Amino acid sequence: MAPADLSLHDRFGAIHRRRLLIISVMVLALFLSLGLDLAAGPAGLDIGDIVGGILDPQSLALRHRIILWEVRLPDALIALAVGAALGLAGIETQTILDNPLASPFTLGVSSAAVLGASLAIVLVPVLPFLPETAILPVMALLFALGSGTLILLIVRWSGGARETVVLFGIALVFLCNALTAGLQYLASAEAVQQIVFWTIGNLTRAGWLEVGLVTACFVVILPFSLRQVWIMTLLRGGEAHARSMGINVARLRIWVILRISILAAFAVCFVGAIGFIGLVGPHIARLLLGEDHRLLVPGSAICGALILSLASFLSKALVPGVIIPVGILTAVVGVPVFLGLLAGRRKAI
């Protein structure tokens, strides 16, 4: 316990400064991970070449320049953008639904995206005039946004009751999974393989356009989240208190779920259903930074980006010459970090 002669202002300030330091270290780790991710791969580029090649693309040989700018940078940056978007959506979901088990995927957004993508995969061979590369993410996005709209209608209809929202979200997950399974049952073997591959989650499909869209989505939504950090923090004290202060929790819930749906839809539509980050990213951030959403909201986005970036690095580094789909590795990276922090905390208490 802190010395009693210090005022609350000083003690609280010290806690806040320590958390700021932690978040700075997290940002540093993010840059480090980005560097590792960019350097991983069989082309023989080291960190020096990478930094030089980013600052002055002409300094690299053409082959290396193409590898860096057309392959590695988009892959590494989409990992950051998708991770950050899922981390941000995750913390907002957990706070607004007051449920530590909730994530954007609890609301059915990713299952709907998988259904949309599966439909595209099955339909493309049947309707040959559709360009496959475009139709897949567009269908995934439309279905994800559609599920978000359904959830919002339910929130309005139920007056913002959070149990109803979670139950409906889970029902939607089951429905989408059932429809996807139905499609797989009817589809050809190649289509089934493609659907499974898409479902696992993979960063290598992304180009600069995708990086730009997901980043723009995150950058546009983040300020709205940051504007409500005080209300979100006090909401952790319970809905009854928030309501008694005149805060319209039902209306707040609609806005937040709108943000979550858009973030999650854009995050999954290009890279597939990369699970887990929206669930554990916020928990890791909470263990490190506490419940003050001023730091927890950006911290959760940084954690999400860091996990996915490290997973992206491992997906290339684990087996030389082979890229393991990143969705397989997110949990492999995230779970040990999470358990380690949890164990450390147990000791501290």
Place this chain on the structure above:
Amino acid sequence: MTIFSATGISASYGRTRILHDVDLPELHDDEVLGLLGPNASGKSTLMRCLTGEKTHHGRIVLDGIDRDDMDVMAWHRRVATMPQTPPNPSVLMPTELMWSTARALDLDFSDRELADRIEDIFNRLGLDDFALSPLHVLSGGKRQLVGLALALLRDPDVLLLDEPTSALDLHWRMVVLDLVRERLTERGGVVIAALHDLDLAARYCDRIVLLEAGQIVASGTPGGVLTPDNLARVYHVETSVSRDEQGRPAVQVIRPIRSGERLAR
């Protein structure tokens, strides 16, 4: 100088009418009104109407201004509620909860002023040792005190307390109500408290409203309201009511009255 009145309050849940045209006595500075009544008598619903959480018919007037004519946030800066449920046992620290509340409500404090104010309130409520502990390590009673601290943070003219002592032990029940009383003496304002404990109500309230099934059965001074007849009718218990040295009623519950049984009068 604060004058608070609530008249003709009616409220329903769906088609079920919970409150029937309830008139509270007009309250002036330094007055504490106790709302009494058994479970499902409409106390909590009435409290939620007074805070503005529940839509209802009727007029609520603070210092001559109808609540409907006031800005929502302006109303909530002058009228603070302590809900029946204590804050959630999360990892949030009481100081963070207070801090975010002050900032979300746009209270005009510098960081230093806010910290000093929170520290002062925590000291008064015996929460100073828990200011920076996660809420989940606090007992239910301590968390209920944090709920009161949240309401006091705004320094409200009207303080609404919904079962403020339900999770507190005997010592803290009296400390809390003493504190609420002292505060009125220091700065004025009015308090409305929904209470279960008849003795606490008799000891701390200037006026009491006794509710049953959403209607007022009796309204007046503790001595006038807390009579064996009223208590038998509303709570279905046989009581003997004596007077303490200050002339306040002291209620002793003798036995429950079973349904169908008539009380000997």
